[in-house]
Amino acid sequence: MKKNIFDRLQGGEAVPYTDPQHFQISEAAARTTKLLIELNATADTEKVRQLWGEISGEPLDATSMIQIPVYVNIGKFTRIGKNVYINHLCSMLDMGTITIGDNVLIGPKVNLLSEEHPVNPAERKALMVKPVVIKNGAWIGAGATILPGVTVGENSIVAAGAVVNKNVPDNTIVGGIPAKIIKQID
Known part of the structure; x- marks a missing residue:
């Protein structure tokens, strides 16, 4: 059976846009958009x-909360743990998978991006994808962007406005563009 x-x-x-299966992405996104319109209106x-x-x-x-509006292109590749708070205007491109652990805080206007394009x-x-993982206890500050393939470690903090293109170790604060280690959390 073909994947x-x-x-x-x-x-x-x-996968190029000319791929004969590319319509599957459009169909899934259209289904999600229809549900998001209703979700973001309540x-x-x-x-x-x-x-x-x-x-x-x-x-x-029941312990987690998503503030509207929220945006996701497919949705079925996003997993949200317990006691998670996602603030307004979070945008998730999840075809590469997005995993959000327990006790995570996500600030307003955060971008979680698991999708990218070749450099050539x-x-x-x-289209290419790589997973995004936000581990337990992490805090993603307002306006931060997490790029494809990045794991944010347990209890770590991503400062507001940071662009994270490399993994963040556990118990670490990162900030800037591109994000760099600011300090370790005791």
């Missing part, structure tokens, strides 16, 4: 949880 485009991407394949916390469950395929834990201009219209 679907999402399996191929997550397996490390760069102030009812339980309705947000229910709709997030439809988008991701996994219910949002001749291949740039292809």
Whole structure:
């Protein structure tokens, strides 16, 4: 049986826009967009949880909260742990998978990006993915961007506005563009 485009991407394949399976991405994104319109139009916390469950395929834990609006392109590749707070305007591109551990704080206007394009201009219209992992107890500050393939370590802090292109060790504060280690947390 031929793998679907999402399996191929997550397996490390760069998939061009001309790929015959590319329509699967558009179909999945359209389904998610329809649900996001409804999710982002409600102030009812339980309705947000229910709709997030439809988008991701996994219910949002009762101890976690997503402030609207929130944006995700596919959704079924995002996992959110317990006691997580996601502030307004979080944007997630999740075809490479996004895993958010327990006790995580995500500030407003944060970008979690698991998708990228090849550097070579001749291949740039292809899509590639790498997972993003936010480990337990991490805090992602307002306006920070986490790039594909990055793991933010346990209890670490990403300063507001940082662009993180390398893994963040556990118990570390990083900041800047590109993010650099500022200090260790005792």
